[in-house]
Amino acid sequence: MDPKLSVQWVQELRESPEIVTRSLLYVTVALLVALIAWYYWKISKIERMISKIPGPPTWPIIGNAHLFYGLNMQNLCEKQTALMKEYGTTLRFWLGPYLWINLAEPKHLEALMTSEYATNKDPTYQFFKDQANGIFIASGENWKKLRKLVNPTFNQKLLENFTECFNEQSKILVDVIEKKTDGSVFDIHDYVARCTLDILCGTQMNVNSTEQLDNTSNFAKHLLWSTEITKQRYIKLHLHPDILFHMTELSRQNMKHIHHLHKFVKGVIQKRKLARKEENIATDALIIGEKKRPVFLDSVLHHYNDLPEDKLVLKITDMFIAGSDTTAVAISYALMIMGIYKEIQEKVYKEVINVIGDNDDDITHLDLPKLPYLEMVLKEVLRHYTIPAVVRKLDKDQSIGDLTLPAGTSAQLCFYAVHRDPRFWKYPESFYPEHFLPEEILNRPKYSYVPFSMGPRNCPGYAFAMMSMKIVVAAVIRKYKIHSDVDLKTMEFNNVFMLEPKNGYPIQISKR
Numbered sequence: 001m002d003p004k005l006s007v008q009w010v011q012e013l014r015e016s017p018e019i020v021t022r023s024l025l026y027v028t029v030a031l032l033v034a035l036i037a038w039y040y041w042k043i044s045k046i047e048r049m050i051s052k053i054p055g056p057p058t059w060p061i062i063g064n065a066h067l068f069y070g071l072n073m074q075n076l077c078e079k080q081t082a083l084m085k086e087y088g089t090t091l092r093f094w095l096g097p098y099l100w101i102n103l104a105e106p107k108h109l110e111a112l113m114t115s116e117y118a119t120n121k122d123p124t125y126q127f128f129k130d131q132a133n134g135i136f137i138a139s140g141e142n143w144k145k146l147r148k149l150v151n152p153t154f155n156q157k158l159l160e161n162f163t164e165c166f167n168e169q170s171k172i173l174v175d176v177i178e179k180k181t182d183g184s185v186f187d188i189h190d191y192v193a194r195c196t197l198d199i200l201c202g203t204q205m206n207v208n209s210t211e212q213l214d215n216t217s218n219f220a221k222h223l224l225w226s227t228e229i230t231k232q233r234y235i236k237l238h239l240h241p242d243i244l245f246h247m248t249e250l251s252r253q254n255m256k257h258i259h260h261l262h263k264f265v266k267g268v269i270q271k272r273k274l275a276r277k278e279e280n281i282a283t284d285a286l287i288i289g290e291k292k293r294p295v296f297l298d299s300v301l302h303h304y305n306d307l308p309e310d311k312l313v314l315k316i317t318d319m320f321i322a323g324s325d326t327t328a329v330a331i332s333y334a335l336m337i338m339g340i341y342k343e344i345q346e347k348v349y350k351e352v353i354n355v356i357g358d359n360d361d362d363i364t365h366l367d368l369p370k371l372p373y374l375e376m377v378l379k380e381v382l383r384h385y386t387i388p389a390v391v392r393k394l395d396k397d398q399s400i401g402d403l404t405l406p407a408g409t410s411a412q413l414c415f416y417a418v419h420r421d422p423r424f425w426k427y428p429e430s431f432y433p434e435h436f437l438p439e440e441i442l443n444r445p446k447y448s449y450v451p452f453s454m455g456p457r458n459c460p461g462y463a464f465a466m467m468s469m470k471i472v473v474a475a476v477i478r479k480y481k482i483h484s485d486v487d488l489k490t491m492e493f494n495n496v497f498m499l500e501p502k503n504g505y506p507i508q509i510s511k512r
Contacts, residue, residue: 046099046406053101053403055092056083063094068235074502076235077388077416077495089417090403096237100391100410103400104417106424106445111400112411113447113455118398119143122391122410124240127233131226131258132318133311139393146315147460149303153204153296154460159467160365165202166468167362169195170475172212181480181511187504189332192472193220196324196331199468204296204323207271217264223325226257227496262313265320269312272297321497326387327465329498331472332505333381337431338477339484339507344433345477348374352474358512363471371470376433378469382451384431385499388416390453415450416499424448431488480509 056064071079080102083091089104103109112118120139128137135146173195180186194211197219201209211217229250233239245251276298296319304312338345355370356363391412398405405411420428424444425435434440452459459465476482484507492502 049397049404049406050092050099050101053090053092054087056087058094061096063096063098065095065237067093068095069237071235072232074493074495077493077499080414081416084414084417089414089421098410099406099408100412101405102389102412102414102417104414104421106418106447108400108403109413109418109450110445110447110454112392112398112413113450113453113457115398116456117395118392118411119456120393120395122393124234124391124410127230127240128318129314130255131230131261132321133314134316134318136318136322143457147456149299150296150319150460152294153299154464155294156463158295159463162203162464163363163365163467163471165199166471167475169199169202169212170472171360172198173472174475174479176212177476177480177509178511180509183508183510185506185508188335188507189220189328189505192331192335193325193328195472196328196468197320199472200320200324201268203464204319205268205272206295206297207268207275209268217260219261219264219320220325220328222257222260223321224494224496224500226254226261228494229254229257231495261317261320262310265313265317266309269297269301269309269316273301276301322459323461323464326498327469329385329500330378330381330465331469333385334378334469334473335476335482336484336486336505336507337381337488338377339482340486340488341431344377344431345482348377348473349477352478356474356478358478363474365467368467368470371474373433374470374473375466376436378466378473379436379449379451380431380433383419383425383435383449386415386419386451387498388495389414413450418448418450421448479512481512483508483510 056067058064059066067083068076068079083093084102084104089102090108091102093100093102103112120143121137125137135143135150138146173191177186177188177191191212194215197211197217198209201207211219232250233245239245239248239250297316300312300316304315307315338348351371351373355367389412391410394405394407394409394411396407398407398409398411418424422428426432426440427435447454452462452465484505486501486503486506493499494502
């Protein structure tokens with residue numbers, strides 16, 4: 001272009017601002033049209049891929065978000081259950097531009113749980129990053145590093161060494177609740193949660209904790225309140241952006257509860273650091289028998305020795321949650337349910353007495369396989385009340401047999417549905433420990449029971465949890481008779497991490 005013409009053109013633009021405004025408007029509209037066209041092209045491509053998957057009718061832009069707006073966690077569970085009844089357990093729904101696929105077929109669960117492209121947690125798990133930011137919400141390389149670090153800390157030989165702590169804390173629990181033999185009704189979870197917290201500290205943290213006797217942290221309560229607040233963000237889309245959530249009163253309340261959680265965890269870290277300094281521990285392992293066996297906190301302190309304390313607390317807090325809170329919930333359910341079903345309680349009691357006796361002898365790791373009925377009871381508890389679902393973000397298009405799910409999908413693996421599927425369970429809505437007789441297990445698909453997940457992201461602490469739960473329940477049941485008036489059929493739940501009863505775990509006890 002002639003330089004003189006260019007100068008003239010620029011001069012005309014300066015003298016005619018409406019031309020500039022109109023040009024910018026045209027460019028903006030063109031870009032907006034292009035963006036909308038690209039968006040609908042992308043959505044139409046995804047919809048062709050998932051055309052076989054049923055789901056509720058969608059609205060423009062918001063998809064199915066209107067179905068979940070304003071619900072609390074109880075209503076959300078009910079809404080999802082209603083959708084599964086209407087459309088089947090394999091269904092899709094859109095939350096704005098985000099595609100969610102609910103899956104509850106064992107073959108689909110197996111395909112995703114074993115896939116290297118479905119190991120990352122959904123971004124909504126990042127809502128918990130103020131509470132904890134360790135292995136259970138981590139993704140990518142961060143998760144791989146933490147998993148590699150955690151696996152050895154649940155070595156079988158190390159677990160066998162932990163039974164001394166399991167027994168010690170179980171006996172303290174038995175002594176502490178003795179004052180409740182006056183016939184009063186009390187929430188057993190308040191006591192069990194402190195017991196499992198002391199167990200975790202005494203084993204994987206290698207720190208002596210006396211919460212059962214002192215009750216200074218109220219860790220379980222603050223965890224419950226914080227988690228309930230955090231989960232509200234799932235169903236309130238306007239609270240998804242951190243910048244908006246942190247301006248709310250909910251956020252301020254949440255941080256108060258999180259402060260109490262972190263204060264306890266920080267105290268444990270400081271105790272262990274002092275002990276390591278005094279013992280001149282320079283490695284991430286302890287001597288158990290003739291071999292070095294890593295303990296979780298020592299391993300973390302070794303591998304993250306340069307990490308600031310506040311970030312170290314975040315790395316460790318979710319181990320406290322997974323290692324103490326979930327087992328406390330399962331133990332509390334087991335004790336309450338045995339108070340409801342006296343025949344189950346009697347069978348467990350007789351089995352424990354036959355194997356261990358009615359004295360104060362410790363329960364050894366060799367005794368635990370001899371308690372199959374108690375294990376069946378615990379497994380049935382987890383069938384009913386474990387984590388209702390986990391959500392994975394797919395890194396690539398994923399073929400799961402008869403379906404192909406597009407990359408970017410939030411795949412909701414619905415344990416709640418598969419654990420109640422009448423194809424796999426004789427009495428899906430009833431509490432029936434015989435579901436776990438060997439012959440019954442053989443007749444079910446492997447992935448029809450997944451309380452601890454499976455595949456690369458399975459729970460590394462499965463054996464730890466089962467050992468501690470068995471020892472605690474056996475210790476209580478051989479000392480006390482339990483009674484509970486709770487009606488499981490009408491019980492209402494909070495979806496915390498597991499399904500927890502709104503009114504707690506009320507029981508009465510009497511000495512045997």
